[in-house]
Amino acid sequence: MIKKSNLDFKELNLSLYFLAFFLVFIGLTALNSISQQYDEKFLSSPFIKQILLLIPSFIFSILVLGIPKSQIHKYVYHLYFIGIILVILPFLFEKHAGTHRWLQIGLPFMIQPSEFAKLFTILALARYLSDHNLQMKKFKSIIFPIIIAIIPTGVVMNQPDLGTSIVILAPVIPMLYWSGANSFYLFLIIAPFLSMLTVFHNVAFSIWALILAITIILSRTTLIYSILLFFSNIFLGLLSPVLWGLLSKYQQNRIITFFNPEKDPLGAAYHIIQSKTAIGSGGLFGKGWGEGTQTHLKFLPVQESDFILSVLSEELGFICILLLLLIVGVLIHSIIRNSFLSKDRFSSLVLIGIATIFLSHVFVNTAMTVGLIPVKGLPFPFVSAGGSFLFTSFLMLGLAINLSSNYSE
Template structure:
């Protein structure tokens, strides 16, 4: 207790810090195989849907490219899971966060513009989206902050300002790009970590109230096209060929799939050129059209199991940092999935967030697999792993 009184940073010298890394055999045993199995299943189904979405045949090279990306991301996940020491992530959390913040500033100055937004940094060999990295970096930094605070009686009002700033500064930068989808994700993930860290219920309600009040303000800050998307969410029929087009067509695709679906490669909606983003953001509507209610529900179930598994790993983490990072990363995965599917089903506005593990593309896949790798790492180093309680 005396250490606690001396202030936050000192408490980082906890017993759990000094633990040795478990032996390889033990690490293999502690690896969350179930989680990996779920990931492989979702990805496998995803590639099948992708095959259909791109029309098979000549476009099979797209599929191979995506498979290659997944292979790379999977390797990275396994490396993150097995290699390295838990403490390193904690030690460098602020450094990673700081560098990412600088990159976010850099992208506003020097980034390349795509689809009317400035999101990419061109590094010669590849293009890179700092806002993707920020999702993970923020979780690490918040985990480190609350780990150091060691708040056992809940988070008080005065403790909220630093984490709030940690969330709001990158949020502001991302909104500038503008990348509304990522902005929403970053803020929700940040809030979930703060909540898990023990924000008092009073604080939770106060936060929700603030959110409710700030929505009209956010509305004013939105670009016209974003306002349009929110408006058409509620009245898609107003503009059937403009902003409402995606939602209407996506709903028709999903609905017409019915209970049993139209079968592989047989979705008529998906294969008339009505959805420009059917292999990226709207791939779930292809899945729902071709595999029907049971197929879509099955995939939804797989996602929910991944999230539950993530929460379980977090619950058994060896220390505060592990627990909070685990929760944050799980939330990252879950929020992304919920926003994407909610959008495809016409429950949420079209914000352009890909479906984790399934949508075509490399950036988001990499982030998701990094998150999964860190989760597996936390699982391997959980408190049962050679750590006496």
């Protein structure tokens, strides 16, 4: 018997909605400025599209508030399998823009199923980690959760969509940490990747080696283990340029384009330069709304989603970006705080998962606009235009608010 939940709106942490709508408002400001270019086609501009999308997104978000926790908990595995089927579906149809990312379902817009896979994966992980009284200090306990996340990640990576697949994988580490996995083991999982990546940059590799050494010393493992771990990582790192050199030019190019999905590498470098010039010339207060004279900015093909921060920083300045990042920081902080305060482990894990997804989107998108990282194609939550992600963002927010309240059932 399902008891009617004595859901009390007073208990709900609705302040999260205020933060989200603040972000939406900032995003709309930028979208409206961009949409001036659309002149007579204003109705098909990203500004109008975003407003039209906000309505169903918010309605579904509110609907999620009303679902009792126990019901969510009960059906997460079903959702997970639906999620896997959804990300496989696009492979059965024709490619759109050269990838299998989108599903055409007879609506005037296409949906990107991988956005839903993000949410469904953390739900499945949360249930697995909370239902089984696992001996999290043991290494083998963290294998199965990784498999749960690897399946959708692998499919999405083949779509191909590197950005989204990283976001699907990202929550695994904090969720394992949250359920008490040995943090040293988690570190060992990440270490080889970092070794291979940092080796291409002298300073980064030196700092990494230092961090590696300190972490191993602090872990107080035996001397032989420590030495073995340290040097195997360093060797792996040093070996990767050799392995890279062994690849043919053609294979190297394929990997480069994989990490940098922009077809034309000249184009990508050009966008970063234009983005940085736009941001830099904005200064403290910006050039004023609608006054983004930086012609280059308008060359950016995805200014309404990937490079929306460049538009904001040129027109409204550093102040706006500061405000934006602080608000998003507070939003993520609140979700993590609720996760910490949550009484049951399932809710706590879902909340930390949602926070991780938001943070990885914020970090990847923002870092890309200023040329810190090459990977692109991830929108900024609540700010960027972009259907499926805006929708899931609100869905996740509704879920976060729902699970934050410690109502009794």
